[in-house]
Amino acid sequence: MASNGLGLQLPQRDAASPGPISPGISLAPGQASRVMNPISSKVTSVLSTSYADSEFREALILLDERGISISAETRRQLRLDVQKEVIDSNGQIINEFGRVADQLRRIGATIDKLNKNYQEMKSHVTLSHEATVATVEEASSLMTQKTNIETKQQLLKGFKDHFVLTDDEVASLTLTSEPVDDRFFAVLAKAKRIRKDCEVLLGFENQTLGLEVMDRTSKNLNHAFQKLYRWIQREFKTLNLENPQIHSSVRRALRVLAERPSLFQSCLDFFAEAREQILSDSFYLALTGMSASGAKDHSVKPIELAAHDPLRYVGDMLAWAHSATVSEREALEVLFVSDGNEIAKGMQEGRENELWRFMADEGDDGPPEFDAVKALNELVDRDLAGAARILRQRIEQVIQANEETILAYKLANLLSFYKFTFSRLLGVTNAEAILLQSMTNLESEALRQFRSLMRDYIATLQGEFQHTPADLAPPDFLQEALKQLSAIMQTYETSLDTSTSKGGGEDQEDDDDEFQPILTESFDPFIAGCENMARKIPRPASSIFFLNCLLAAQSTLQPYSRFTSRRLARLRSTASEHASKLIESQYSFLVSESSLSSFFSALQPLRSEIREDIEKVSTLEPTQPAALASASQSLDDFLPSAIMDALENLKHLQDARLAREVTEEAAERFCADFEHVEELLVLADELRDQKDSNDADEEPSLRALFPRTTGEIRVLLS
Structure with missing residues (x-):
């Protein structure tokens, strides 16, 4: 075994086994024994190990935690310790599985017992179900019947509440001993609603119920309205309309x-x-x-x-x-x-x-x-x-x-x-x-x-209509009538003002139309009487008298022109006509008193633009020297007092301003005629001068015999 440099024993590679020393390097068979040595084997082992393996990493971490030093003894002891730990762990697992097995056996016994109890209970339930199935079915039927009955009771209660009046409600509607109060009107509203809703019941095939309910409700309603009618009659007998707080129940x-x-x-x-x-x-x-x-x-x-x-x-x-x-x-x-x-x-x-x-x-x-x-x-x-x-x-x-x-x-x-x-x-x-x-x-x-x-x-007053006052003043009956008319018009004006303030005012034409009948009765007969009286006296006294009457009438009607404007217009028109007559009378007076009447009459038709007319001037009788000198003298005698004499003719006219205006208008007309005469005389003299310029025995000119000029006349008559 060889170490990998970390304290682990690595397997020794057989020297006789062929293989590369390192990746990418191959050895000849003759060189294999010569190249193989422990270092190369260790390198080969290290290089062949995969450090990416998770178990390998965990093993390294475990060794580091235990702090084991690298030695041969340690490595042998480590193998033994590891094996011992594996054996202890396996023994512990076996013990735990033993306890699990005991628990599973107890659970199995419990399950068997539960299965037995379940089977017993199942058999009891089956027997009980078989014994009570008839009772349950009967109880279910009874519960269904109970539910149906309760539903019908609710429907019946709802129907009675909606369509049927209680005895107390019927008594409140029909009995006169019951008061007419809020409850009465509430029950009456309910009865009207019932009668209206009965139309729904009449929509079904069986209409008996709807007809019965409607008939009973209609009778109750009729009694209720009769009761209400009699109650209102009693209230009306004692109702105090002067009290502003009339009882709301009556309304x-x-x-x-x-x-x-x-x-x-x-x-x-x-x-x-x-x-x-x-x-x-x-x-x-x-x-x-x-x-x-x-x-x-x-x-x-x-x-x-x-x-x-x-x-x-x-x-x-x-x-x-x-x-x-x-x-x-x-x-x-x-x-x-x-x-x-x-x-x-x-x-x-x-x-x-x-x-x-x-x-x-x-x-x-x-x-x-x-x-x-x-x-x-x-x-x-x-x-x-x-x-x-x-x-x-x-x-x-x-x-x-x-x-x-x-x-x-x-x-x-x-x-x-x-x-x-x-x-x-x-x-x-x-x-x-x-x-x-x-x-x-x-x-x-x-x-x-x-x-x-x-x-x-x-x-x-018919007798008074026959006598004209000597001073030509308005007669007493007219003055009295105008006083009455003034009082009447004042009364009428007050009524108009009141109507206007109340929003009923009319325009002026309507006021005139409405007041015309009053004027016809209280004014026209008196004016007509004065007019008849004026016709019976000579001019200009007739015009003066009637003008005085018209002026008095105008002064009476003028303050009330709002509804007398038409009549005032007629009076002014009539007054203007009589003023024209007075102008004509004054003009005639001026012409006659100035002794120029024949003079004006002879020269008036002639025109200054026509030569033949100018030639005729000197041939006329009024333009002869003697007549012309006499006319000039009469004119000179008349002019100083002409205006005073003319105004004296109108002394009975009560409007002095009108008298002067009439006289001035007549004087202006007189001056205009005189100007025409003067122009003709001047033209006639000029024409004669042209014809007789070489005549030694020249006669005096017309202007020399009649020297007055229009300017002088205007000054003297102003």
């Missing part, structure tokens, strides 16, 4: 009762009758201070005693009616308008349920939808019907007893104002309202009385 009951339109309408009729009586009694109490039963109420100040004149009396009654209407409307709005949509839905549902009403409306377009505001207005009007009748009777008495023209119109205007107010309060389209009809009829009656009184008044 709820009305909303539900709307599902029975016939009962709902009957309930409204009952309510309207009750409220009509209450408001009639209240109005009678406000008028007289005594209740309908004759009892005196000292807390009320009677209108009949507080009002000292007819207008105040009528105004107080209308004010009470307006206040009552507003209060009634505000109170009923809580009942109807706040739940208007719900009532409309209920009415629609009720019409679908009440087949006879549906069939009655089938020929038409169908029943109209419920309009809460319209129903409110109609109900308020019905509530005030009784008071409206009393109001109409009292106001008719006042109108018929009145003998004053202005008061009659003020009454008509007051009624018109309240008609407008009530129309806005009750709806402008509600033309059938009793209150509005009363206001319309009363207004017409007051206007008829006004027209009748005005015609009677005019008839009494």
Whole structure:
């Protein structure tokens, strides 16, 4: 054995065995014995060993851990120790396997015992199963039956809870001794739901159950609505509408009762009758201070005693009616308008349920939808019907007893104002309202009385229409008529301002149209009388008199031009016509007083552009020297006082400014004609100078005989 340099014995290579000494080197057979030696054998052994083997590495690591030195003894002892350790390890393993074998034997015995017990239990179970199989099957059948019965009980309970009213619920719906409270409405809602859900039951082949449930539920519902109807009637008898906090249960009951339109309408009729009586009694109490039963109420100040004149009396009654209407409307709005949509839905549902009403409306377009505001207005009007009748009777008495023209119109205007107010309060389209009809009829009656009184008044003045005042001033009857008209227009303007402030203003043309009938009755006859009087006197006095009347009328109507603009335009046009007549009269006065009438008449047709006309000037009679000198002298005598004399003609015209304007216009026309005459005279002199330039006995010129110029005339007449 040879060592590998690490203390291990390596096998000796046989010297006779051939083999290479090292890789890639071969020896000849003759050289083998000579080359083989221990070193080469060790090298060969080392080189042939694989150090990559894991067992070899572990062996080396083990030797290093034991710290064994390399020697022959050690190597021998190591082999023995290793063998001893292998033998000890094998003995230990055998002992362990012995203990394992004992455990396996005990486990086997246990398993055998378990198998035996299992077989015994299996036999017992088999016998028990054979003995209890009938009982188990019977118990399973009973459990199935129990499950089915419980399911049916749940279904029956659910059906009863959903489709059947309990005795307490039926009593709450039908018995009048039970209150109408939240429980009543809850049960009523449940009954309506049951009737609706019965449609599902009627969808099955067997409809008996559905019909029975629906029939019983419908009867209960009918009793419930009858109970609700009677309860609402009782509540209406004691309902205090003046209290703003009306009980919410009444509103709820009305909303539900709307599902029975016939009962709902009957309930409204009952309510309207009750409220009509209450408001009639209240109005009678406000008028007289005594209740309908004759009892005196000292807390009320009677209108009949507080009002000292007819207008105040009528105004107080209308004010009470307006206040009552507003209060009634505000109170009923809580009942109807706040739940208007719900009532409309209920009415629609009720019409679908009440087949006879549906069939009655089938020929038409169908029943109209419920309009809460319209129903409110109609109900308020019905509530005030009784008071409206009393109001109409009292106001008719006042109108018929009145003998004053202005008061009659003020009454008509007051009624018109309240008609407008009530129309806005009750709806402008509600033309059938009793209150509005009363206001319309009363207004017409007051206007008829006004027209009748005005015609009677005019008839009494027929004698005064025959005498014209000496100073040509407006007659007394016209001044009195204008005073009345001013009072009437002031009243009308107040009503217009009130209407405009309430959003009902109209344009000016509409105001004019509305006021025209009043002017026709209270103004036109007097102006026509003045015009007839003017026709009976000579000019210019007729124009002066009528102008004074027109100017007085204009000054009266002008402040109220908002609704008298058309009549003012007509008056101004007529005044302009008579002013033109006065201008013509003043012009004629100036021409005649200046002694130039024949002069103007002869020269006016001639034209300065035509030579023949200019040649005619000197041949005319007024232009002869003697006539021309006389005309010049008369003109000089007239001019200093011409304007004063002309103004004296218009001294009775009450508008001094108009008198001066008329005179100035006439003077301007006179100056224009004079300018034309002057131009013709100048041209005639120039033409004569051209013809007779060599004549020694030259005659005086026309301008020398008539020296006045247009500028001088204008200055003297200014």
